[in-house]
Amino acid sequence: MPAALHFDKGLANTIAAETSLSFIDGEKGVLEYVGIDIDSLARQSTFEETTFLLWRRRLPTSGELSAFERELHAHAPLPHGMLDLVRLFPRSAPPMHALRTLVSALALFDAEADDSSPAANERKSMRLIARTPGLIAAFDRHRKGKPILEADPSAGLARDFLRMLNGAEPTAAMAQALDVCLILHADHGLNASTFGARVTIATLSDMYSAMATAVGTLKGPLHGGANEGVMQMLEEIGSIDAVDGYMREKLANKDKVMGFGHRVYKAYDPRATYLKTFAEKIARDTGNERLFEMSKRIESIMHEAVAAKGIYPNVDFYSATTYASLGLDLDLFTCIFAMSRMAGWTGHCIEQLDGNRLIRPHAEYTGPHGVAYTTIDRR
Ligand code: CMC
Numbered sequence: 390m391p392a393a394l395h396f397d398k399g400l401a402n403t404i405a406a407e408t409s410l411s412f413i414d415g416e417k418g419v420l421e422y423v424g425i426d427i428d429s430l431a432r433q434s435t436f437e438e439t440t441f442l443l444w445r446r447r448l449p450t451s452g453e454l455s456a457f458e459r460e461l462h463a464h465a466p467l468p469h470g471m472l473d474l475v476r477l478f479p480r481s482a483p484p485m486h487a488l489r490t491l492v493s494a495l496a497l498f499d500a501e502a503d504d505s506s507p508a509a510n511e512r513k514s515m516r517l518i519a520r521t522p523g524l525i526a527a528f529d530r531h532r533k534g535k536p537i538l539e540a541d542p543s544a545g546l547a548r549d550f551l552r553m554l555n556g557a558e559p560t561a562a563m564a565q566a567l568d569v570c571l572i573l574h575a576d577h578g579l580n581a582s583t584f585g586a587r588v589t590i591a592t593l594s595d596m597y598s599a600m601a602t603a604v605g606t607l608k609g610p611l612h613g614g615a616n617e618g619v620m621q622m623l624e625e626i627g628s629i630d631a632v633d634g635y636m637r638e639k640l641a642n643k644d645k646v647m648g649f650g651h652r653v654y655k656a657y658d659p660r661a662t663y664l665k666t667f668a669e670k671i672a673r674d675t676g677n678e679r680l681f682e683m684s685k686r687i688e689s690i691m692h693e694a695v696a697a698k699g700i701y702p703n704v705d706f707y708s709a710t711t712y713a714s715l716g717l718d719l720d721l722f723t724c725i726f727a728m729s730r731m732a733g734w735t736g737h738c739i740e741q742l743d744g745n746r747l748i749r750p751h752a753e754y755t756g757p758h759g760v761a762y763t764t765i766d767r768r
């Protein structure tokens with residue numbers, strides 16, 4: 390191995406890109422988007438404004454925000470061919486498989502798919518963000534045998550997603566709750582799916598390929614799929630009385646508990662801090678206290694067992710209770726994460742292309758050398 394190289398399993402101690410989108414201090418539990426702390430954004434911003442911030446590295450004026458929202462929302466209606474495609478999917482397909490395929494298929498209906506100019510990439514980014522809610526809702530309606538509803542370009546993305554999904558206007562509180570979740574998940578440094586997207590775009594492939602990579606990477610239970618894992622765990626436990634026994638067994642078996650631990654945070658994930666309070670309120674408002682109380686008990690057992698190792702709840706832990714309280718199906722949780730992270734993924738791809746260099750690390754070969762080829766009749 391050349392002297393300059395060193396092996397870093399999981400790239401845990403490697404800085405592989407520069408970014409000005411988001412900053413994380415894992416020791417202090419800080420997350421900022423373009424210097425603004427996540428708590429201020431969750432309390433005061435909207436997903437659309439946060440997307441503007443991540444892309445342009447500043448907050449918009451009110452005129453700029455209205456123009457941005459108008460342009461973004463105008464891209465929301467899906468090409469008709471996409472709806473025909475959705476109707477071909479097996480109803481039993483897991484939604485993340487459907488979403489990954491649909492995000493990739495959007496390229497087939499975009500004449501600019503291979504135009505890598507900055508202007509075309511921004512338009513494609515808008516299409517990807519604006520159309521993802523409709524793709525998720527369309528597949529969910531299809532699998533439930535319900536008519537697919539078209540996007541309403543006059544509505545915000547969170548509200549319109551819930552309308553397209555449920556076939557009824559959500560309350561303002563529900564739409565705002567989802568909007569807050571979208572803000573909290575919009576970007577997070579060089580997480581695995583963002584890294585995947587940057588690797589793909591750095592080959593000078595295209596935005597849709599990069600987003601298909603990202604959705605596929607997010608799906609894993611060690612990444613975005615953990616929120617579904619948390620909900621499965623809560624369902625499996627069933628009641629507050631069963632939490633202690635369940636957790637005793639998990640800890641004795643040294644099983645990983647979904648929704649805990651993080652590669653970067655060794656303190657409380659600031660998104661989880663916000664979501665915990667938020668989940669409590671929404672769970673009470675919607676009669677889902679049981680889920681919240683179970684989550685709190687799990688957290689307290691984990692705190693005693695593993696906080697000394699720097700393992701705390703991450704963003705996925707309380708987002709599970711929040712999504713369940715919003716009435717969302719368990720297997721849509723990671724899709725909603727993707728809907729939000731699309732803002733960060735696209736922003737990172739545009740950033741990567743500005744001063745691009747192919748991302749191509751090395752592997753340390755651990756196999757044999759000089760092996761003689763044995764012809765097939767002698768094996
Ligand atoms: N439950 C119990 N123990 C844990 C957990 C957990 N969730 N996470 C880490 N540990 C222990 C692990 O067993 C190991 O212990 P030891 O040193 O005694 O062997 C130590 O902590 C270090 O763990 P690691 O897996 O080597 O850490 P990592 O940085 O490679 O992995 C992680 C980070 C997020 C993959 C891991 O914490 C995990 O698997 N968590 C559960 C899945 C999860 O919630 N993922 C969502 C991450 S946040 C949202 C996102 O970015 O997608």
